[in-house]
Amino acid sequence: MSRFVVLLRGVNVGKGNRVPMAEFRAMLEALGHTDVKTLRNSGNAVFASTSRSATKLAADIAAGLQDRFGVTTPVIVKSASEFRAIVDGNPIVPPEAEHSRFLVAFAMDPARLAELDALQPLLNPGERLAVTAHAAYLHCAGGLLESKAGEAMLGKAGKGITTRNWGTTLKLAALV
Template identity: 30%
Template sequence: MALLRGVNVGGKNKLPMADLAAIFADIGCCHVSTYIQSGNVLFSAPSTLLKKIAKLVQDRIATRFGIQVPIVIRSSEQLADTLRANPFLKMGKAEATLHVYFLADKPGTDAVNGLDAARSTPDEFRVIHQEIFLYLPNGMARTKLTNAWFDSKLKTVSTARSWATVNKLLALMQA
């Protein structure tokens, strides 16, 4: 699965999902489908292609649409691990208040330890492996726990999804 950041949000970075799916098919992916308009692409691909997919797709999007789009790749196993690892779900927090930032790279321990846990109270976050689990009782629009802040502090690229979307993506991947 590919998670694209910042497409079709607020009228910016317009990218038709049919065109996006065609790009994945053109580079050699099979069983390509998209979910909602925010850049979720489900596909299968040979292992030799997996490590190159993000770069190939980014280059084609830049050439065809003139936009730079960060892409994070996850397997169905990784997504299932993400669903099992959410500490806020285990605490009984309402699913509607939960989100995940998927990170392109695993951040270093020092960078994670340097994050300000009180940056946006009452919001909370936990970094586990290559994900940041978020509890946002006032919603994503009101938090200071943004992509830009995490990316700058952790020296990687992130893309956010609601907990409902993460669940739906895994269901689609396992169908």
């Protein structure tokens, strides 16, 4: 059995795209996955599966979300080794006090990540953005709410990706 992380974009934010985590966990189990654990209320889970295709898993989970909850949203699935490589490959490791000001962007399609490089001109002084083949990393030294690049990444520029702060990313790495 292989281990995976699944990340949903934009669920349980405001009144739209409601996906109760207990029901999400049950949906993943109904799809045949085992050892399912969720983290926080924002669409994070780890699980074991006999499947080895992250692309197929993402498509199956997306279909399950639509069928069970009426929610259509990007679903990002990374194998345990891919997720560990994203964590280990972070070129801008923030100090612990900055974990909430540091975003990691995940995508199924590496081309979506490459598009984020266009956010470089939006960086405020002290901010850093690094885009790799596997993830994008944004440190918003002045805070996410004050960052034009952060706002763009969380908005239209981030369509097809999802982000997690560094603290959540590390917790998921420990779970997987």
